[in-house]
Every structure is written in C-alpha cells, then in structure tokens.
Amino acid sequence: MREFLLMDGYWAYVWSAWGLTLAVLLALVYSARRHHRQALRQAAEQDEAPRPVRAAVKELS
Amino acid sequence: MWIWFHKLGSPPHFYRTAGRLVPWFGIPALLLLVAGTVGGLAIAPPDYQQGDGFRIIYVHVPSAYISMFGYVAMAVAAAVGLIWRMKVAFAFAAACAPVGAAFTFLALATGSIWGKPMWGVWWDWDGRMTSVLVLFFLYVGVMALRSAFDDASKGDRAAALLAIVGVVNIPIIKFSVDWWNTLHQPATIAKLSAPSITxxxxxxxxxxxxxxxxxxxxxxTMRLRGEVLLRERGARWIRELNAHA
Incomplete structure (x- = not known):
C-alpha cells in the first residue's frame, strides 16, 4: 500500500494530476446541472408576464 | 431520414430526447472511468524508463484528445448552424465550448505536471504546447464573442465564424510533434504503424x-438542454413544460 501511494517517488506529480482531473470533472457535472436549472428558472420568470407585456418590454429595451 | 432530421431540429422534441440520452452516456462513462482509473493506477505495469511516473498518461492523453475532439464537434455544429440556420446546432456549439475549454486546461495542466519530473521544466514554448495554448484561447474567445452581443442570434453567428476559422489550429496541434522535434514526444497510438505501448x-x-x-x-447534452431553453424563451412548449414541473 505504501509503495502504491509513493508511486516510485513520483507521488506528488501523479496524485496532483489525478486529483486535479477529478476536481475538474466534478465541477463540469455541477456546472452543467446548474446551467440547466438556471435556464429553466429564467424561462419560468419570463412566462409570468403575459405576452403583450413582454412585447412592450421588448420594444422599450 | 428527413423526418428524423426535421424532428431533431424541433426544439421541444430535441429537449426531451436529450434528457433521455444523458444517463445512456453518463452511466457507461462512469463505469469506464472507474475501470480505467483502477487499471491505470494499480494494474498496468510501471514503465521501464519513467516507473510509476508514466501513470499521468491516463489522465493527460484523454484530456488532450477531448480538447481537440470537442473543438471539431463545436466547429462542425457551428457550420451546420450557419448553413441551415439551425438553432439547435448553435445551441450544441455553445454547449461544447466551456466543456472543451475545461479539457484543454486539463491537458495543459497535467502535461505541465508530467513535464516537470521527466523533462525538468513545467513549460516550454514548443510547437505542441504553444498550439494547445492557442486552442485554449480559441475556446475562451468563442465564448467571449458569443456573450459580447445583446442579440443572442448575432452572438451565435459571430462565435460560429470564429470557431470555424480556428479549425486550422487542429492539424497544427496534431502534426506539431512531427514538424518541430522538441521536448514533447511524437504520437504513441494515433499513427500508421503499430502503437508504441504494450x-x-x-x-x-x-x-x-x-x-x-x-x-x-x-x-x-446536459448543457445543451439549458442552451435550447435559453434560445426558446417564451415559446409555448416551455410554458407547458413549466406547468407540468
């Protein structure tokens, strides 16, 4: 086990490369889920105003 | 075939299909990543020159491959979007960019971590490293350009144009290790002769x-669903979607 963790003395490089990869992959899943949730929320917010109001807002902006 | 193509272009149908696809990609991905991790770290024999240090290959090479694969996928989608004015294609291109950028970052970072013990340096301005850094900036540029426009469809088209032009960088990355003989080693697997790995x-x-x-x-695919929603704001099918949720 100790030998496995030491990685021939390259432990700092091997484990940091794998650790960083794991962190980025998890962050990608998290951000994809958040992105979808936010898009759903935005769509819901826009739906609350009736169509003519939305059209008016669009014209003003 | 054409009915299928037409259906694919219809946002509500696409949104639902994409949602069903996620686990079909995600679950085998997880299984393979776990198997590859156990195999790469514990089962594969140590390298005769690099010892256990070579095990970084198992996270470096796939990241580098996806960084290019993702770019080509994004550029093809961008071209489809421009040619057939297909909203879903622009949404796909938009979904690829941040994910591809993350993998390009990983390729650069794990390569740097691998370079230090094997070459003695974290970084070298050689052809491979420089062209991959350019790839990273291309991804960032495509994302920045898209968000620089108030009108989302203009942003989509501008970003698509940059994505397509940037494709010239892909063959440069691929052949950089043959053109400039520097620190980075040439291809191990993707070459005409047999792979130089057991x-x-x-x-x-x-x-x-x-x-x-x-x-x-x-x-x-997960991001794509969000991008389709953002491009279809106010459409009736989304209101129905929210009513059911």
Missing amino acids: MDMLVWLLAMVVGYTLFFAAVV
Whole structure:
C-alpha cells in the first residue's frame, strides 16, 4: 500500500494530476446541472408576464 | 431520414430526447472511468524508463484528445448552424465550448505536471504546447464573442465564424510533434504503424479515452438542454413544460 501511494517517488506529480482531473470533472457535472436549472428558472420568470407585456418590454429595451 | 432530421431540429422534441440520452452516456462513462482509473493506477505495469511516473498518461492523453475532439464537434455544429440556420446546432456549439475549454486546461495542466519530473521544466514554448495554448484561447474567445452581443442570434453567428476559422489550429496541434522535434514526444497510438505501448498499458488508456468521450457527451447534452431553453424563451412548449414541473 505504501509503495502504491509513493508511486516510485513520483507521488506528488501523479496524485496532483489525478486529483486535479477529478476536481475538474466534478465541477463540469455541477456546472452543467446548474446551467440547466438556471435556464429553466429564467424561462419560468419570463412566462409570468403575459405576452403583450413582454412585447412592450421588448420594444422599450 | 428527413423526418428524423426535421424532428431533431424541433426544439421541444430535441429537449426531451436529450434528457433521455444523458444517463445512456453518463452511466457507461462512469463505469469506464472507474475501470480505467483502477487499471491505470494499480494494474498496468510501471514503465521501464519513467516507473510509476508514466501513470499521468491516463489522465493527460484523454484530456488532450477531448480538447481537440470537442473543438471539431463545436466547429462542425457551428457550420451546420450557419448553413441551415439551425438553432439547435448553435445551441450544441455553445454547449461544447466551456466543456472543451475545461479539457484543454486539463491537458495543459497535467502535461505541465508530467513535464516537470521527466523533462525538468513545467513549460516550454514548443510547437505542441504553444498550439494547445492557442486552442485554449480559441475556446475562451468563442465564448467571449458569443456573450459580447445583446442579440443572442448575432452572438451565435459571430462565435460560429470564429470557431470555424480556428479549425486550422487542429492539424497544427496534431502534426506539431512531427514538424518541430522538441521536448514533447511524437504520437504513441494515433499513427500508421503499430502503437508504441504494450497491450497491458494500452487497454486502460483506451478505457479512459472512451470513458472521457462518453463523459463529454453526457455533460454537453446536459448543457445543451439549458442552451435550447435559453434560445426558446417564451415559446409555448416551455410554458407547458413549466406547468407540468
């Protein structure tokens, strides 16, 4: 086990490369889920105003 | 075939299909990544020159491959969007960019971590490293350009144009190790002669490459659903979607 963790003395490089990869992959899943949730929320917010109001807002902006 | 193509272009149908696809990509991705990790770290034999230090290959090569694969996927989608004015294609291109950028960052970072013990330097301005850094900036540029426009469809078209032009960088990355003979080693697997790696090292690498590809597909599909929603704001099918949720 100790030998496995030491990685021939390259432990700092091997484990940091794998650790960083794991962190980025998890962050990608998290951000994809958040992105979808936010898009759903935005769509819901826009739906609350009736169509003519939305059209008016669009014209003003 | 054309009915299928037409249906694919219809946002509500696409949104639902994409949602059903995510687990079909995600679950095999997870299984392959776990198998590749166990195999790469514990089962594959140590390298005769680099010892256990070579095990970084199992996270470096797949990231580098996805960084290019993701770019080509994004550029093809961008071209489809421009030619057929297909909103879903622009949404796909938009979904690819941040994911591809993340894998390009990983390729650069794990390469740097691998370079230090093997070459003695973290970084070298050689052809491979410089062209991959350019790839990273292309991804960032495509994302920045898209968000620089108030009108989302203009942003989509501008970003698509940059994505397509940037494709010239892909063959430069691929052949950089042959054109400039510097620190980075030439191809190990993707070449005409037999791969220069033994089978008991290679299988785990292939598991990782396929696992990364499926992971990329899963995450892009998740983002794609959000991008389709953003482009379809106010459409009736979304109101119905919210009423059911």
